[in-house]
Amino acid sequence: MRIGIIGAGIGGLATALSLEAAGFRDITMHERTDEIRGLGVGLNLLPHAIRELTELGLRDRVEALGVAPETLVYMNRFGQHIWSEPRGLAAGYRWPQLSVHRGRLQLALRDAVVERLGDVIRLGHRLVGAESGDDGSETVRFATADGEIAATYDLVIGADGIHSALRALRYPAEGAPPWSGLTLWRGVSEAPVLVDGRTMIMAGDGEQKFVAYPLGAPENGRQRLNFIAERRGIGHPDADWNRSVDPGPIAELFADWVFDGLDVPAIIANAEEILEYPMVDRDALPQWTFGRTTLVGDAAHAMYPNGSNGGSQAILDARTLAFHLGTAVQRATAQDATARGATALGEAIDAALAGYEEARRPAMTALLAGTRATGPERVMLVAAERAPQGFARIDDVIPRAEREEIANAYKRAAGFDPSILNERASLSVGDPA
Numbered sequence: 001m002r003i004g005i006i007g008a009g010i011g012g013l014a015t016a017l018s019l020e021a022a023g024f025r026d027i028t029m030h031e032r033t034d035e036i037r038g039l040g041v042g043l044n045l046l047p048h049a050i051r052e053l054t055e056l057g058l059r060d061r062v063e064a065l066g067v068a069p070e071t072l073v074y075m076n077r078f079g080q081h082i083w084s085e086p087r088g089l090a091a092g093y094r095w096p097q098l099s100v101h102r103g104r105l106q107l108a109l110r111d112a113v114v115e116r117l118g119d120v121i122r123l124g125h126r127l128v129g130a131e132s133g134d135d136g137s138e139t140v141r142f143a144t145a146d147g148e149i150a151a152t153y154d155l156v157i158g159a160d161g162i163h164s165a166l167r168a169l170r171y172p173a174e175g176a177p178p179w180s181g182l183t184l185w186r187g188v189s190e191a192p193v194l195v196d197g198r199t200m201i202m203a204g205d206g207e208q209k210f211v212a213y214p215l216g217a218p219e220n221g222r223q224r225l226n227f228i229a230e231r232r233g234i235g236h237p238d239a240d241w242n243r244s245v246d247p248g249p250i251a252e253l254f255a256d257w258v259f260d261g262l263d264v265p266a267i268i269a270n271a272e273e274i275l276e277y278p279m280v281d282r283d284a285l286p287q288w289t290f291g292r293t294t295l296v297g298d299a300a301h302a303m304y305p306n307g308s309n310g311g312s313q314a315i316l317d318a319r320t321l322a323f324h325l326g327t328a329v330q331r332a333t334a335q336d337a338t339a340r341g342a343t344a345l346g347e348a349i350d351a352a353l354a355g356y357e358e359a360r361r362p363a364m365t366a367l368l369a370g371t372r373a374t375g376p377e378r379v380m381l382v383a384a385e386r387a388p389q390g391f392a393r394i395d396d397v398i399p400r401a402e403r404e405e406i407a408n409a410y411k412r413a414a415g416f417d418p419s420i421l422n423e424r425a426s427l428s429v430g431d432p433a
Contacts, residue, residue: 017113036121065105137154179278197214229254296317303368
């Protein structure tokens with residue numbers, strides 16, 4: 001089976017690795033950039049994603065890239081404690097949560113793809129067209145430095161991010177991603193050890209927020225922190241996501257956010273670089289699959305970073321798609337030793353794409369709505385609404401049971417409730433042959 005993947009970000013690379021693990025090897029990746037440079041800042045991989053990377057044999061190399069947070073703390077803009085909970089292994093999962101640098105993760109996944117599949121990544125390939133053939137195949141066209149070229153596949157997977165070219169071909173009237181009115185400034189800074197060196201902190205409300213978590217082990221009382229500073233009503237909704245800005249004005253926005261053990265303006269001012277990101281997402285789609293093309297990751301369901309779940313869901317998409325494809329091909333082959341050639345293969349692909357979309361699209365539609373309602377970070381909004389000037393006892397503002405349910409409801413929606421995740425069946429399949 002000939003498979004083409006559009007995009008070599010985390011979602012595309014995870015898709016290639018998942019398909020290889022399911023026994024598919026005729027895979028080609030097309031990446032529009034001329035070089036995979038490993039750009040970006042921090043990223044959290046939640047336990048459901050680490051489970052999939054573990055089953056792909058990648059846990060050790062990913063674990064070596066970052067830190068496993070053990071506690072998540074929510075505070076208001078005055079530094080008052082709202083809610084905290086254990087994370088990863090400390091929360092009873094069989095797999096950790098990992099905080100890593102997105103670029104380092106992308107390079108690690110790229111290296112794994114090269115090791116397992118060889119030279120399959122084509123750089124400088126910008127998708128410009130896709131047409132279905134009478135035989136069910138898909139021909140995709142790319143603009144390259146040498147002119148337009150075409151390639152034909154049995155299956156095409158769009159993993160080309162929030163500005164997906166394949167998605168735009170299917171939904172040409174969709175336009176730019178809608179802006180939430182919030183702007184994120186993301187960076188990495190060396191700072192005093194945050195609490196115990198394994199704690200994530202989120203502080204603020206719906207108008208202004210600060211997030212910090214470690215990316216490296218403590219050394220001489222300091223460590224590298226990833227941070228996100230967020231503010232409503234300023235910024236550039238159409239800004240390029242790699243737009244570098246001066247830390248000074250951003251630090252000034254948080255001038256009085258100095259709490260016990262957390263000096264927000266100092267962390268921002270000491271950043272190696274600050275990148276500005278408009279907080280945008282995409283509306284849920286009624287359909288991901290057209291013919292024998294489908295979407296994964298941000299191309300299918302770009303969502304706000306509330307809940308730290310975008311990269312994890314891309315990995316789950318990849319594994320789920322590979323599971324359905326491998327299982328469908330195995331079943332077709334078992335039913336007919338000759339597999340009836342191209343007819344059986346096409347039927348298997350169609351069944352796999354239907355199974356994948358049924359498993360993932362409704363869940364991601366619900367999760368996207370949940371992130372627009374701020375996901376687990378809703379505890380900060382509720383605290384601000386009910387006690388805008390702070391509080392003496394958080395239990396008088398939000399009862400513990402309500403805080404706990406906000407956290408648990410998001411875990412259920414995102415597929416990483418510990419009891420469900422620990423017991424669900426594996427998404428690994430054998431060689432489809």
